[in-house]
Amino acid sequence: MMDKADYILRAEYVVTMDGEAGEPVFRDGAVAVKDGTIAGVGPEADIEKRFGIGRAGQDRTGAGADWGDGRLKVILPGFVNTHTHAPMVFLRGLADDLPLKEWLEKHVWPMEDKWLGPEFINDATELACLEMLKAGVTTYNDMYFFEGDAAGAVARLGMRAVLGAGIVDFPTRVAKNTDEYFERAEEFIGRFLGEELITPSIAPHAPYTCGPEGQKRAALMAEKYDIPVHMHLSETKWEVGEIQRLYGKRPVDFLDGLGVLTSRVIAAHCVWLDDGEIEILAKRGVSVSHCAESNLKLASGFAPAAKMLRAGVKITLGTDGAASNNDLNILGEMGTASKLQKTVSGDPTAMDARSVVRMATRWGAEALGLGGRTGSISEGKSADLVMLDLDKPHLTPIYNIYSHLVHSARPSDVQHVMVAGRPVIKDGRLTNADEREILEKARMWGKRISQESVSKQVL
Amino acid sequence: MMDKADYILRAEYVVTMDGEAGEPVFRDGAVAVKDGTIAGVGPEADIEKRFGIGRAGQDRTGAGADWGDGRLKVILPGFVNTHTHAPMVFLRGLADDLPLKEWLEKHVWPMEDKWLGPEFINDATELACLEMLKAGVTTYNDMYFFEGDAAGAVARLGMRAVLGAGIVDFPTRVAKNTDEYFERAEEFIGRFLGEELITPSIAPHAPYTCGPEGQKRAALMAEKYDIPVHMHLSETKWEVGEIQRLYGKRPVDFLDGLGVLTSRVIAAHCVWLDDGEIEILAKRGVSVSHCAESNLKLASGFAPAAKMLRAGVKITLGTDGAASNNDLNILGEMGTASKLQKTVSGDPTAMDARSVVRMATRWGAEALGLGGRTGSISEGKSADLVMLDLDKPHLTPIYNIYSHLVHSARPSDVQHVMVAGRPVIKDGRLTNADEREILEKARMWGKRISQESVSKQVL
Numbered sequence: 082m083m084d085k086a087d088y089i090l091r092a093e094y095v096v097t098m099d100g101e102a103g104e105p106v107f108r109d110g111a112v113a114v115k116d117g118t119i120a121g122v123g124p125e126a127d128i129e130k131r132f133g134i135g136r137a138g139q140d141r142t143g144a145g146a147d148w149g150d151g152r153l154k155v156i157l158p159g160f161v162n163t164h165t166h167a168p169m170v171f172l173r174g175l176a177d178d179l180p181l182k183e184w185l186e187k188h189v190w191p192m193e194d195k196w197l198g199p200e201f202i203n204d205a206t207e208l209a210c211l212e213m214l215k216a217g218v219t220t221y222n223d224m225y226f227f228e229g230d231a232a233g234a235v236a237r238l239g240m241r242a243v244l245g246a247g248i249v250d251f252p253t254r255v256a257k258n259t260d261e262y263f264e265r266a267e268e269f270i271g272r273f274l275g276e277e278l279i280t281p282s283i284a285p286h287a288p289y290t291c292g293p294e295g296q297k298r299a300a301l302m303a304e305k306y307d308i309p310v311h312m313h314l315s316e317t318k319w320e321v322g323e324i325q326r327l328y329g330k331r332p333v334d335f336l337d338g339l340g341v342l343t344s345r346v347i348a349a350h351c352v353w354l355d356d357g358e359i360e361i362l363a364k365r366g367v368s369v370s371h372c373a374e375s376n377l378k379l380a381s382g383f384a385p386a387a388k389m390l391r392a393g394v395k396i397t398l399g400t401d402g403a404a405s406n407n408d409l410n411i412l413g414e415m416g417t418a419s420k421l422q423k424t425v426s427g428d429p430t431a432m433d434a435r436s437v438v439r440m441a442t443r444w445g446a447e448a449l450g451l452g453g454r455t456g457s458i459s460e461g462k463s464a465d466l467v468m469l470d471l472d473k474p475h476l477t478p479i480y481n482i483y484s485h486l487v488h489s490a491r492p493s494d495v496q497h498v499m500v501a502g503r504p505v506i507k508d509g510r511l512t513n514a515d516e517r518e519i520l521e522k523a524r525m526w527g528k529r530i531s532q533e534s535v536s537k538q539v540l
Numbered sequence: 541m542m543d544k545a546d547y548i549l550r551a552e553y554v555v556t557m558d559g560e561a562g563e564p565v566f567r568d569g570a571v572a573v574k575d576g577t578i579a580g581v582g583p584e585a586d587i588e589k590r591f592g593i594g595r596a597g598q599d600r601t602g603a604g605a606d607w608g609d610g611r612l613k614v615i616l617p618g619f620v621n622t623h624t625h626a627p628m629v630f631l632r633g634l635a636d637d638l639p640l641k642e643w644l645e646k647h648v649w650p651m652e653d654k655w656l657g658p659e660f661i662n663d664a665t666e667l668a669c670l671e672m673l674k675a676g677v678t679t680y681n682d683m684y685f686f687e688g689d690a691a692g693a694v695a696r697l698g699m700r701a702v703l704g705a706g707i708v709d710f711p712t713r714v715a716k717n718t719d720e721y722f723e724r725a726e727e728f729i730g731r732f733l734g735e736e737l738i739t740p741s742i743a744p745h746a747p748y749t750c751g752p753e754g755q756k757r758a759a760l761m762a763e764k765y766d767i768p769v770h771m772h773l774s775e776t777k778w779e780v781g782e783i784q785r786l787y788g789k790r791p792v793d794f795l796d797g798l799g800v801l802t803s804r805v806i807a808a809h810c811v812w813l814d815d816g817e818i819e820i821l822a823k824r825g826v827s828v829s830h831c832a833e834s835n836l837k838l839a840s841g842f843a844p845a846a847k848m849l850r851a852g853v854k855i856t857l858g859t860d861g862a863a864s865n866n867d868l869n870i871l872g873e874m875g876t877a878s879k880l881q882k883t884v885s886g887d888p889t890a891m892d893a894r895s896v897v898r899m900a901t902r903w904g905a906e907a908l909g910l911g912g913r914t915g916s917i918s919e920g921k922s923a924d925l926v927m928l929d930l931d932k933p934h935l936t937p938i939y940n941i942y943s944h945l946v947h948s949a950r951p952s953d954v955q956h957v958m959v960a961g962r963p964v965i966k967d968g969r970l971t972n973a974d975e976r977e978i979l980e981k982a983r984m985w986g987k988r989i990s991q992e993s994v995s996k997q998v999l
Contacts, residue, residue, distance in 0.1 A: 170936075171937060173936075173937065173939075173948065174938070174939050174940050174943035174944055174947065174948065175939045175940075176939075177892070177893055177940065177943045177947070178888065178889050178892040178893060179888060179889060180888050180889065181888060184888075208933055208936065211933045212933040212934050215933060216934075374875075374879055376883065377879035377880050377882060377883045378878075378879040378882060378888070378947070379882070379888055380882040380883045380885075380886055380887060380888040380890075381883070382883060383883060406947070407943065407944075407947040407948045408934045408947070408948050409934070410934070413872075413875075416833075416872075417876065419837075420833055420836035420837040420876075421836050421880075423836060423837060423838070423839040424835065424836045424839045424840070424841060424842060426839075427839055428839060429637065429638060429639050429640060429643075429837070429838055429839040430637050430638065430639065431839075433636070433637040434636055434637060472979065473979075474667055474670045474671040474674060474975070474978070474979065474982075475671050475675075475867045475868070475869070475951070477629075477632075477667065477979050477982045477983060477986070478630060478632065478982050478983055478985060478986020478987075478989070478990075479633070479986065480632075480633050480634045480635075480986065480989075480990055481633050481634075481636065484633035484636045484866065485633055485866075488633065488636070488837070488865070488866035488867070489632065489633065489866045489867050491950055491951065491952060492934070492950065492952070493950060493951070493952030516933070519933070520931065520932075520933065520936050523933075523936045523937050524936060524937055526937060527936070527937020527938065527939065528937075530937070530939075531937075531939055
């Protein structure tokens with residue numbers, strides 16, 4: 082008897098990143114999808130035989146219909162952006178070329194103080210998801226305020242996200258004290274646990290903003306609900322000095338002393354680490370979100386990503402917020418991270434293209450505890466797929482598909498994107514909402530913000 | 541009496557980069573074009589009054605017609621790519637993640653040995669020009685073989701280029717000895733001197749490949765014909781050691797001792813310089829082509845670009861060849877250079893966005909001796925213009941146009957491009973040749989090259 086599929090997608094290159102199968106790339110390959118799940122992947126002829134679906138009747142749902150001429154150029158797993166603050170798209174380019182302290186105190190914080198609220202979060206998250214989906218990102222890992230309001234926008238646009246309930250030691254609009262932060266967090270986690278597209282996480286902001294009590298309670302809550310822990314770690318040299326001053330230890334040593342470093346933790350940045358700290362991250366199975374462009378733009382430093390990789394740390398890629406990047410483009414991060422680490426490590430063979438594609442897909446998913454569900458084109462995983470065009474001057478000729486993905490491909494090469502088997506981007510356009518409306522709302526917010534902004538721009 | 545114009549282009553932002561006028565940005569601005577030259581630029585109302593052209597009858601030539609709804613988003617000067625080897629697009633991604641020596645000796649040189657010739661150069665130059673024009677580059681500075689054959693392709697596509705007659709101390713297909721190199725060079729210069737779009741230059745390859753005699757003769761020839769000198773300089777640490785071994789001096793000191801460093805010189809890379817060398821470059825008026833992405837990818841090192849800038853060196857931007865980048869995208873170089881230099885210099889205010897736009901436009905043109913002709917939107921200069929869309933998620937909202945150009949804009953945001961007042965890209969498509977044909981030829985070359993290549997790719 083034949084296996085069943087709703088539709089089959091065919092492409093010149095099917096880049097699986099399937100770890101258990103040795104990450105095969107199938108030339109003239111195909112992916113069979115059934116109920117939003119990958120039912121099979123392999124050479125086109127094998128898949129057609131197994132599923133009994135030829136060129137005619139290739140699609141029983143319409144989801145895979147009319148994509149190209151029946152044969153796409155490249156199918157690959159959706160990208161995973163493992164560290165961002167999605168709503169900060171509304172601050173994109175608001176105040177560049179400034180020292181971090183001035184940028185935060187005179188621009189970002191006053192703006193957030195004035196405007197943050199459910200409507201801001203909803204509208205900004207829509208814009209961020211639109212931007213990411215168009216660039217082939219199907220899953221992102223967020224940390225900001227009012228994540229419950231973000232969840233609505235994410236679900237409406239059909240994207241996958243891990244949304245972090247933030248914990249800090251000082252009062253904000255979210256909560257007055259530690260107890261209230263954890264009550265809110267637990268409520269948030271209960272609301273979204275078990276959802277298909279939204280995964281709740283707990284987000285103790287950073288060692289310098291969330292001390293021993295918050296860190297320990299966050300770790301316990303993550304264990305209780307089996308969810309990820311999302312934090313900033315050793316982003317700046319200042320932070321290392323501050324933690325040493327407060328606790329007499331470097332940040333990783335401090336957290337390890339609390340017993341909170343586990344394989345649930347995804348730590349963003351990790352720029353300032355000594356060799357002992359790298360060893361601890363590897364031993365505890367902590368994943369790192371390497372945010373190369375943000376680190377460069379804020380002059381934070383060069384993260385030892387290639388060195389961590391050699392030490393066995395799972396490196397993944399994050400854009401950070403658009404205010405410090407200034408976009409949410411994982412393809413761009415792939416190129417920057419690969420090139421930069423060759424010089425940082427002094428080794429042109431470091432951070433090779435295939436490893437970087439792995440970081441942006443399967444490892445990203447695994448770091449978020451979603452390795453069973455997304456991150457590679459593997460039987461049984463969700464059909465979170467990106468379809469890329471190659472018929473462009475900057476992608477011609479082609480010798481190595483991984484090299485093209487890392488160094489030459491751009492968001493504008495993304496043709497179609499599906500999440501859980503449902504098309505979310507088709508021919509470069511959003512399927513689930515009106516792009517013009519999202520942009521119109523964003524422009525309105527931009528006007529409000531620039532009228533209030535302390536920063537008087539030259540223009 | 542009214543001033544005369546063939547047509548007027550209107551935009552929300554006209555980014556002039558006009559140095560003498562203080563680089564004004566006109567909101568609701570306009571550019572008047574007459575006989576391929578910029579006849580006026582300023583606020584829309586002023587330009588309409590001065591040229592007596594209202595919305596009706598705005599275009600008497602068709603060149604400016606049907607571009608947007610009569611009002612574009614952004615008009616800016618065409619980008620200048622000050623260092624590339626355009627035909628190396630055919631080697632794009634052929635052999636990444638390798639040490640420089642292995643990459644050159646086992647992959648690049650054998651390929652060039654086998655395939656280089658007029659047809660290769662023509663077809664590859666077409667692809668490179670297509671890629672650059674679509675990304676808003678209107679002028680590029682090239683160094684490769686058989687530049688006479690490149691010139692045909694450049695002119696056919698309507699682009700502006702400075703093409704360098706290469707000089708090295710050893711025999712190649714181009715010439716057997718120094719005398720023959722200079723005869724060939726003089727012949728090439730004579731052929732193209734005074735052309736509208738093509739400017740010949742002399743290109744003593746690098747201090748380690750072109751010794752004292754070649755360097756001195758090149759400087760004399762440049763003076764004789766009033767043309768630029770294009771060279772590689774201090775790209776790798778190895779080069780510094782080699783020049784010290786051969787001549788007992790560091791590369792800049794060595795060249796300065798020969799008396800060949802003048803304001804005609806555009807030196808690519810300049811990664812390994814000491815403070816004294818930076819001072820010499822500033823004093824002699826040498827311009828630098830900063831190739832950030834190539835330097836990173838080949839693990840060459842971090843060029844002290846922000847430091848050179850502070851010392852008064854004219855920094856411009858180059859992509860280098862696509863084999864070491866892997867694209868010809870100046871917008872990408874702008875973002876990389878700005879972000880990277882903030883961390884390299886430890887100063888988040890370094891390489892601010894406006895300075896970087898200047899490097900990619902006016903300074904690039906001035907470095908190539910074309911400052912009177914292109915590089916800014918100034919009355920009397922050629923209408924080399926890029927028109928950019930802003931109606932995109934990754935460009936919304938907008939607070940500062942320079943920040944968007946440097947950190948967020950992508951080649952796919954380029955709508956229209958004109959060179960000398962003639963449209964070369966319209967609605968993202970080449971006007972002067974068939975894109976499909978150019979891509980088809982490139983794919984055929986790719987097949988030939990990969991069959992012969994020593995590199996057996998995984999795929």
